[in-house]
């Protein structure tokens with residue numbers, strides 16, 4: 001890796017080399033046997049566990065700098081690599097290795113009247129550039145999924161995680177070498193300069209797809225400058241709607257979990273919607289639980305009529321992804337009003353209805369246009385591991401190519417294959 005990239009022309013040169021090397025590596029990874037890819041994944045997992053001390057030391061540098069820079073607790077929570085987190089990262093790699101390899105699979109093979117057979121083969125996307133937040137475990141997860149799907153990866157993590165990502169990159173390199181796969185199959189960009197992001201998203205000759213995981217600033221830049229196709233992984237303004245036909249006990253437990261299980265993730269509930277017919281029975285209990293957990297509540301006028309010590313929610317609150325112990329609460333007339341609210345203010349990430357009414361549950365599933373729509377379950381389940389994908393690149397809030405948690409299959413595409421035996425078109 002280049003460790004001295006500081007001028008703009010040096011960054012252009014550096015990124016061009018990264019792109020060229022990734023393009024060359026993509027061919028080898030694309031044709032690699034499943035056994036080699038799995039050997040690499042297990043070797044990376046072993047290397048991560050063996051390197052616990054050095055990973056922690058590198059991470060402490062990032063955590064120290066993050067604390068001095070006043071990073072929010074939710075950001076520090078994502079940045080931290082604990083011994084448990086390192087084991088989870090290694091386990092994630094082993095789970096990806098245990099997943100079936102879809103590359104080369106031929107489906108839908110059918111004889112045509114002409115005598116040829118036409119089918120579809122699953123193939124890698126090629127070179128994938130991933131831009132993500134300061135969350136070091138994503139470096140390992142993204143490398144694993146790209147590798148298993150036969151792609152070369154260029155990884156650009158958040159600037160606050162540079163030391164942690166370097167240490168993880170060293171483990172990835174050990175694993176690739178152990179399996180005889182090219183070192184350039186996974187490259188971690190070794191500069192925090194955002195000019196490298198600008199280069200990456202314009203290198204259409206070397207990069208096939210960009211996956212941006214991040215907030216509005218990142219996406220605005222991508223929308224303005226990208227020349228490479230993008231699969232957006234955006235913010236989560238997620239909702240739980242408690243219907244007046246909800247089971248009270250389940251609704252309270254799910255709404256509490258959806259907000260408090262982890263504050264800083266994109267699938268955390270940010271706005272609670274409650275049907276007016278049940279608000280009086282739900283809100284006093286639930287608000288007390290949130291307040292005891294230290295969650296700041298901001299409510300509509302009707303919420304405040306019931307619970308006067310809730311702060312006022314303004315129009316802006318309905319749009320906000322707090323990523324923090326803050327929750328907006330709105331009492332709505334019924335499910336139709338809840339669906340309208342979600343359509344207007346949500347971010348099409350993950351939304352849940354709590355109801356025992358089968359017809360309403362079916363309507364909610366059909367009418368809410370989000371990447372995951374749930375019935376009687378916490379929004380926190382929107383996750384590749386929880387959905388059985390082994391791990392996830394993230395949660396696509398785009399509609400094309402991949403939507404929701406993106407795992408191995410989401411990093412591949414299909415091409416047509418035709419089998420003939422000297423067949424001629426008449």
Ligand SMILES: NC(=O)C1=CN([C@@H]2O[C@H](COP(=O)(O)OP(=O)(O)OC[C@H]3O[C@@H](n4cnc5c(N)ncnc54)[C@H](OP(=O)(O)O)[C@@H]3O)[C@@H](O)[C@H]2O)C=CC1
Nearest residue numbers: 132133157158159197214215218233234235236266394395
């Ligand atoms: N749907 C999903 O799967 C996910 C969504 N998210 C969303 O991401 C957001 C929070 O993450 P946060 O840490 O704030 O993410 P940011 O958007 O601030 O940063 C994410 C990455 O993008 C880079 N970046 C941001 N702005 C620019 C820019 N203008 N030019 C170049 N690079 C840029 C950052 O680099 P730098 O370090 O230099 O700032 C970082 O690498 C939330 O909205 C969350 O929901 C997060 C993860 C997954």
Ligand SMILES: N[C@@H](CCC(=O)OP(=O)(O)O)C(=O)O
Nearest residue numbers: 264265266267380382383384
């Ligand atoms: N799917 C993950 C959360 C998605 C994610 O990575 O979000 P974020 O914490 O915003 O980077 C989980 O359930 O923990």
